Amino acid sequence: MRFAFTDDQKMLRDTVREVLQRECGPEIVRAAWEGRTDGARAAWHTLAQTGVIGMTASEEFGGMGMSELDLLLPLEETGYAAMPGPIVDTVAVGIPLLEAAGTEAQKERWLGPAAAGEVRIAVSFEGREIVPHAESADVLIADRGGAAYCVPIDEASVHPERSVDRARELGRVSFEPGPRHRMREDVSTVDLFALGRERAALASAAQLVGLSRRMLDMAVQYAKDREQFGKPIGAQQAIKHRLANALIEQEFARPAVYRAGWSMATSARDAEVDVSLAKIYAGQAAKFVAKEALQVHGAIGYTIECDLHMWMKRAWALAAAHGDPAFHRERIGRHIL
């Protein structure tokens, strides 16, 4: 039993942290909200140069063949930065699906470029036609009626939807499922997309941990800086206890997410129960931290001038995405009751 990341995994996290600190500050997230995504795309390219965007692709396609577990810390950092763009969809879900189910031609056209950060993938699971970053992605991977499709985005139709988190660039996708876009038929599409759903839930949970950490950092900093009654508000027990509770929620979500990453990476028995637990805990924690951080900020937190709102809205969206708490609780219930 050894519950810790390796030095290599931590180094990769540090690299991502530095890149995003430098290239994906709150002003970049804010710009993405207003439809200016150049900055976020530049950060995407820098991450690609460090190998993070391609990390799940095999070496043959320029990647590192890394596992769900290796992905967690980098994804946590993208959550911390509220990085705009389909990183979960491309890195955690799209690239592995493309590699496992893509035809030679599809892989040649999309996989290497995706790993290199040049094209971005949106994913639509059956029954989930509203997907993040649909319009700005280059290619859509989707399952319909048990078959898999790989559709260049300009051959699909995308109708914009509006997320409370504008940086999510939601769109409703549809396409004519036909042989031209079919992915391989000699693989189990159902199993592969089921695995993709697990990966999406896990990756979202990892981002939620990062979102929590950032919101808590913002609130702690604000509590140290903001003075009332002649002293920092963070000296008041009422504020201390809120922030202590937020830290506890966040720190207990973390091992749940890490455990689920290990379970997926090792194909452990009942891995989906661990994923559900991780998703519930990470979502609960992020929503809780969001609420406490808002209260600690007071009125300024209730404005869109304050950066906090972009993190809160991402947290609300992700806590419900890829299986809301009721869905995941039910899955656990079926397992234990």
Add this chain to the structure above:
Amino acid sequence: MDLNFTASENAFRDECRSWLEANVPPGALPSGDTEEGFALHLQWEHKLFDAGWAAVSWPKEYGGREATLFEWLIFEEEYYRVGAPSRVTQNGIFLLAPTLFEFGTDEQKERILRPMARGDVTWGQAWSEPNAGSDLASLKSTARRVDGGWRLTGQKTWSTRAAFCDMAYGLFRSDPEQTRHRGLTYFMFPLHGEGVTVRGVDRLDGDEGFAEIFLDDVFVPDAEILGDVNQGWKVAMATTSSERGLSLRSPGRFMATASRLIDLYHRFRDRSDPVLRDRVIQAWMDAQVYRWFTFQTVTRMSHGEEVGPDSSMNKVFWSEMDVRTHETALAIIGDALELDEGSPGAVDAGDWMKGFQFALAGPIYAGTNEIQRNIIAERVLGLPRK
């Protein structure tokens, strides 16, 4: 990261399991927080020690088996899984002993540890005083220097099982010129003998689990000081960190409670009630998460990292989880929850109501959760003290 147990960890689990299954007394013992129950629990403690299971992580020379921290967690999981008796020796083995290993002299370890682990000498804590609870540093009990030792005077309270124990440990003001955390000394002292009066106090659940200790010029030799004279605060903090951290409340205990809750749910409730179902699932998840959190902490400890104020997060989590889990059990039982132990119609012999009342103490003992939250805010998050 490798979340599988190793072959030797699995072998250790098998060994624990077979011994416990063969030796745990059938049927529950009376509460260890009563005079009669305490004596019966001690017989069990003797048996545990004689087979080498009383303090598995200790060095062999003191009766342990030099188990790793993970093996100790495994032992605890198995111990609670089979429903073995509660440990009336815990305030010695799990709280005083780690402090002795850190600060004790060889003579003290030699003299104290084996009888402690066998339950031949039993230990109570003596921190709180009538006017020093959360603000422990305001304590008033004194230690006066005399030839060859010290004389202790004062009153300690809320001392668990002290009405039945032989010895206790606590802080005394040894330097009247100094204030607050300075000038305190950590003493071990007898609960019987000249100048000592111990009076049991009935707890919320009716057991005589608490006691007040009155000390009137009680002599203790120098050999009963743990750490240095006037440096007791530092030593005491090591004990409280064990209490808040994992040594007192390991995950096995809560996993066993969660399993019993699931069993109760199956027996007593229409499974279509979605609210209760969700609460049972939450209780199971909380116990799982506490387990993984602990494995993460223990990995850090095995790499030589200090855990420090993080143990306060642990304490808040397990104590509040335990209350929620018992509340859920009572909600499942419904109006029969009021049938107390000894009542013929009581569900599970009234264990859930009794456990609920005990769980309510969790957010209070070992430093109230309010104090823990202050520690987390100030020492982990770095918020200003004032």
